Amino acid sequence: MKEQEDMQTKEVILQVGQLLRQIRNEQKLSLEELAKKTGVSKLTLGKIERGETNPTLGVIWKITKGLSIPLSRLMVIEDIVNVARCGEGFIIEENQMWRLETIFRYKKETGLEMHRACLQPYSIYEAEPHHEGAIEFVTVMKGKISIQVGQEMYELNEFDSIQFEANRKHSYENTGNEVAVLHLTMKYLS
Known part of the structure; x- marks a missing residue:
């Protein structure tokens, strides 16, 4: 059970990183420019994008505020119909x-x-x-x-x-x- 939770966490961390890179590219920002906008170091942003770290809520808030996007934009991708089960969300x-x-x-x-x-x-x-x-x-x-x-x-x-x-x-x-x-x-x- 613990192994399955660890795998799910790793998948979510990778997905957050991919979404962050996608949004940064959509806004045509370099990592350095994003660091200036968010107050989060370029090193930390790079680690997040590569899925090497699990960012804290405070870091995610800084990033989403700097990008002017909602918090959940960096979360799990949804289908057309969604069922949200307690304990299974990001x-x-x-x-x-x-x-x-x-x-x-x-x-x-x-x-x-x-x-x-x-x-x-x-x-x-x-x-x-x-x-x-x-x-x-x-x-x-x-x-x-x-x-x-x-x-x-x-x-x-x-x-x-x-x-x-x-x-x-x-x-x-x-x-x-x-x-x-x-x-x-x-x-x-x-």
Whole structure:
């Protein structure tokens, strides 16, 4: 089982690298130009493109923000009809407190992407601001979450939802003693 997970992870890492190279080439950028736009070193970008490293969520955010693309654009390629099974999407973990799993990656036709996030008890996750014009929709599926958007704090209980402009600083806090589960939908300007 562990071997199969390792193989799947390697395949995803290779795919992320291939997609990054493709997008960089579409935008006619050299690795050096991309490094300047993203703040990620040329060496790290090269390793990602070659599938030699598993980038952190912070690095992926910097890259997608620098390229002005949604996070999920670097994720798994979809078919015309997709079924998203829990635990089978592209997963990024941040400090073992925040786990983000792609449910449906960005499609230009809809301007949407969807994720499932899990936040460990008594943890805070500070999200990077998204692209200009991005709108985030969050529904708490399990637990209770405090979401700070800018200077304002919002308390959400199970099945409560919030919508906000995601290009602002925002964070999620789980003050409860169980893992909180969130569904996040991002809407980008097409």
